[in-house]
Amino acid sequence: MPLDSSVIAALQQVSTATLTTILLKKGLRNVWMRGTKPLKPGQKRIVGPAFTLRFVPAREDLATPASWSSPISTRAAIEAMPEGVVAVVDAMGVKDAGIFGDILCARMARRNVAALVTDGVVRDVAGVLGTGLPVWCDGVAAPPSVAGLTFVAWQQPIGCGGVAVFPDDIVVVDDDGAVLIPAALLDAVLAEAPEQERMEAWIMEEVGRDVPLPGLYPMNAETKARYEAAKKGS
Template sequence: MALEQSVVDTLKAISTATITTVLLKKGLRNVWLRGTKPLAPGQPRLVGPAFTLRFVPAREDLATPASWASPISTRAAIEAMPAGCIAVVDAMGVTDAGIFGDILCARMLKRGVVALITDGVVRDVAGVLGTGLPVWCNGVAAPPSVAGLTFVAWQQPIACGGVAVFPDDVIVVDDDGAVLIPAALLPEVLAEAPEQERTEAWIMNEVGRDVPLPGLYPMNADTKARYEAAKKDGTA
């Protein structure tokens, strides 16, 4: 599922923190992918549909260097990735085997992949950084993936960072980590999140004016009336 550019542009203007708040109001508490930390400082907020990959624990007859040439391999999965997607990799939180290195990340960038997200780690970190592919992960490790993991599938439901991720769920990622928007709830998030951002920007301005928090955050009836008036006169 490719996202329309207007959807991408809207979500790029909304923080992951705001998205979690909007989803919390809808009863979804488990949407932040644990262990997804920016590999490099200053990576931009990015948006894309999830392209999922799944590892299971290493098994000696399967997790071998020869498996890299198998039809079921990370190499084959990368060649199936469409431009504009975000690769989301279930590495079970394993931190002593790097799932991808510089060559695979370079190929992903060439294919137009927006970012790599994993609850595991990467290897060849200097090379990965050199590719320019934005990466959110749980650290780095020198050993290859087969030292601790077996790759088994792509474009299936996965568990990444303790969150259920289905292909084409929408991922938004920034300095706070990666957040999932269920595909079915995307229209509601697009409708509500920009207003949440606008509201909080106005509240921040009120805090700057030394307005006390009680009644401001959350807003009581009087504050809501002031906010609505500010929207009408263009100051919010």
């Protein structure tokens, strides 16, 4: 299901660092996808439902250029992607086979896919950057996907960067990488995230005033009272 524009707007104001803190308080420690670094520094924060793709290790009879024409292929998966999704690809951390290159990324951009996130790598990096598709990955490699991987499925539960990702979970990406919000916890996160950002911004202001950290971060009762008073006065 597409995300409501108000949900996207709200989460675009919340850093992935803040989200990990909120989810940690709810008992979720493993929500940051390892190896998901912005291909181009300074990409804007992006929010979208996960559209999952899964690779397994290469098997010589299956991982061939001919497989690209199969009904079960990355090409077919891309054509199934709705507008606004974040494509999350389980490449098992393989770094010597590029899962997507410039042509596939260009098609995703044309289909208004919000971003590509993978614990693997991409190829044709200059061309990929030229498509304008925001990409988070673990680097680049010249060989194609079939040199090290076999594509097997889309819209199934996957593991990306050590995190369990289910279709339609919410993914937020920024310069710190990719963070997963379980779909069932979205409303709870939305209820807390803006306040967490406001509180941390106020704490930063206090640090700028040379306020010592003990009692400030985390707040003690006196600091909480000052913070509440400041909110009322703003």
